[in-house]
Amino acid sequence: xxPKAARAQSATPVNAFHSLWKAYNDNTPDRLKFIDxxxxxxxxxxxxxxxxxxxxxxxxxxxxxxxxxxxxxQFVLAASLRSQVNPDNRDEFKxxxxxxxxxxxxxxxxxxxxxxxxxxx
Amino acid sequence: MFSLKxxxxxxxxxxxxxxxxxxxxxxxxAPAIIEYDEPAFVHVVVLASETKxxxxxxxPQAFVELLNLKTNLILALSTxxxxxxxxxxxxxxVLPPPGTPLVSYFPKRDEPASLIPITPTKQDxxxxxxxxxxxxxxxxxxxxxxxxxxLVPILHAPAESFASEVxxxxxxxxADSAEKGGEGLWAGSQLSVVTGFQTVNNAxxxxxxxxxxxxxxxxxxxxxxxxxxxxxxxxxxxAAWTFQENNVLRIDKIExxxxxxxxxxxxxxxxxxxxxxxxxSKFNPVKNTxxxxxxxxxxxxxxxxxxxxxxxxxxxxxxxxxxxxxxxxAPDRHGVFKFVIDHKRQGWTFLQSSTTVPVVPPRHDxxxxxxxxxxxxxxxAISTSVAFFLFSALWLAGEVKEGTKKSGxxxxxx
Numbered sequence: 001x002x003p004k005a006a007r008a009q010s011a012t013p014v015n016a017f018h019s020l021w022k023a024y025n026d027n028t029p030d031r032l033k034f035i036d037x038x039x040x041x042x043x044x045x046x047x048x049x050x051x052x053x054x055x056x057x058x059x060x061x062x063x064x065x066x067x068x069x070x071x072x073x074q075f076v077l078a079a080s081l082r083s084q085v086n087p088d089n090r091d092e093f094k095x096x097x098x099x100x101x102x103x104x105x106x107x108x109x110x111x112x113x114x115x116x117x118x119x120x121x
Numbered sequence: 122m123f124s125l126k127x128x129x130x131x132x133x134x135x136x137x138x139x140x141x142x143x144x145x146x147x148x149x150x151a152p153a154i155i156e157y158d159e160p161a162f163v164h165v166v167v168l169a170s171e172t173k174x175x176x177x178x179x180x181p182q183a184f185v186e187l188l189n190l191k192t193n194l195i196l197a198l199s200t201x202x203x204x205x206x207x208x209x210x211x212x213x214x215v216l217p218p219p220g221t222p223l224v225s226y227f228p229k230r231d232e233p234a235s236l237i238p239i240t241p242t243k244q245d246x247x248x249x250x251x252x253x254x255x256x257x258x259x260x261x262x263x264x265x266x267x268x269x270x271x272l273v274p275i276l277h278a279p280a281e282s283f284a285s286e287v288x289x290x291x292x293x294x295x296a297d298s299a300e301k302g303g304e305g306l307w308a309g310s311q312l313s314v315v316t317g318f319q320t321v322n323n324a325x326x327x328x329x330x331x332x333x334x335x336x337x338x339x340x341x342x343x344x345x346x347x348x349x350x351x352x353x354x355x356x357x358x359x360a361a362w363t364f365q366e367n368n369v370l371r372i373d374k375i376e377x378x379x380x381x382x383x384x385x386x387x388x389x390x391x392x393x394x395x396x397x398x399x400x401x402s403k404f405n406p407v408k409n410t411x412x413x414x415x416x417x418x419x420x421x422x423x424x425x426x427x428x429x430x431x432x433x434x435x436x437x438x439x440x441x442x443x444x445x446x447x448x449x450x451a452p453d454r455h456g457v458f459k460f461v462i463d464h465k466r467q468g469w470t471f472l473q474s475s476t477t478v479p480v481v482p483p484r485h486d487x488x489x490x491x492x493x494x495x496x497x498x499x500x501x502a503i504s505t506s507v508a509f510f511l512f513s514a515l516w517l518a519g520e521v522k523e524g525t526k527k528s529g530x531x532x533x534x535x
Binding site: 046049059063071098115117 | 263490491492494495497498499500502504505506508509512513515516517519520
């Protein structure tokens with residue numbers, strides 16, 4: 001579409017985001033997009049809990065810590081997984097196959113959830 | 122002055138009475154009134170109101186010691202200066218100077234002004250004296266009362282009466298000492314002529330302004346034509362009160378437990394609903410028994426740790442004579458608490474009871490585990506787990522798909 005192309009040529013912030021989004025859509029493998037969706041969900045969930053803690057109540061504090069740290073921990077583990085399975089980083093993680101990376105991620109997550117549920121109630 | 126026979130008190134049927142005789146025999150060593158810290162008598166009556174030198178064991182200090190040992194006393198005063206006169210101020214009684222008895226010229230009568238018929242009014246100790254008591258002949262010294270809360274004024278002087286020097290005292294002395302204590306100190310109905318005093322350990326002492334009150338002569342004397350005086354009944358009443366027959370209460374037992382339980386706990390927890398009951402009896406002198414008594418309307422219970430954290434009414438329970446019970450919530454505060462009953466009413470036995478119980482915070486497993494305020498956190502944790510499992514499942518499914526795709530493409534290329 002001509003108007004769109006015209007907008008893409010001008011260097012407005014909107015267009016910068018648009019081109020970023022386009023590049024992301026075009027160049028990112030589906031698996032990484034899937035991880036990104038997961039990361040986005042975790043981030044939103046963490047933001048909601050933090051806002052509830054600040055605005056409503058931090059009582060019981062252990063429940064807040066458990067809920068929030070489960071998000072943070074899961075986010076960190078998922079981000080590690082993402083960097084390890086990213087084909088662009090293959091040189092960095094020569095010894096780590098994607099399967100091994102996922103196994104690490106799964107084991108780490110299970111341990112994390114074990115602690116979270118112990119701390120929650 | 123009085124032979125024993127003329128004293129009506131004998132008719133009351135007292136167990137042990139010691140008389141310090143005003144005649145000879147003061148120097149007798151025996152019977153000692155306190156031996157080895159044990160009082161020799163349950164009650165002591167000292168009617169020797171004009172004696173200046175008592176036996177060694179009847180010193181004012183000995184009377185105070187007797188009260189400490191829960192012995193009850195009736196002490197008589199007179200217009201003369203005696204050791205008892207100097208003991209009276211220790212009981213917040215302010216006596217007029219020596220030689221100034223109570224006089225009143227009303228009502229008009231043939232008797233001397235210092236012999237006064239006193240009609241008990243509702244200001245007097247109505248719970249100690251009998252109802253419809255006839256006027257009481259009185260002759261003796263009045264007592265102005267200090268503000269000691271342990272005093273129990275039993276019979277007040279008539280409003281028209283005052284202390285005066287009829288038998289050789291000095292008017293100047295009276296005026297001087299009245300000015301020291303305030304003008305008109307010994308006049309009017311705020312004066313008491315028979316005053317009780319109940320010590321904190323419930324021993325009772327009654328100060329009688331004049332010993333004539335107990336004499337047969339005044340007991341038989343008519344106050345108005347055909348009406349005998351109330352002296353006999355009055356003597357019986359004050360003896361019954363002083364000698365712990367009347368207005369004597371005790372706490373039989375106390376109970377405390379949690380609501381819906383019957384046994385006391387070693388520990389109570391914050392915010393427990395507690396039930397406290399006290400069983401109170403009153404002595405019945407006629408049957409010589411203790412009977413359940415539900416007549417106290419203003420009993421209070423305190424739950425204290427230094428300060429009363431809770432002070433609540435302890436009302437009688439209808440249908441359970443003598444039982445007083447209340448339910449309250451333990452404070453949200455842990456520490457060593459006491460159930461305290463401290464009921465002090467003029468003329469009644471002081472009721473005191475204190476039971477120590479610890480109140481502890483809930484144990485770790487006594488808190489509610491899941492709180493509604495925290496459901497966003499629970500939801501966050503659970504959704505993270507669910508999302509993790511979904512993610513893993515889809516990831517693995519995708520890997521399988523990819524694997525088949527890969528192997529398929531491989532197959533194609535080969």
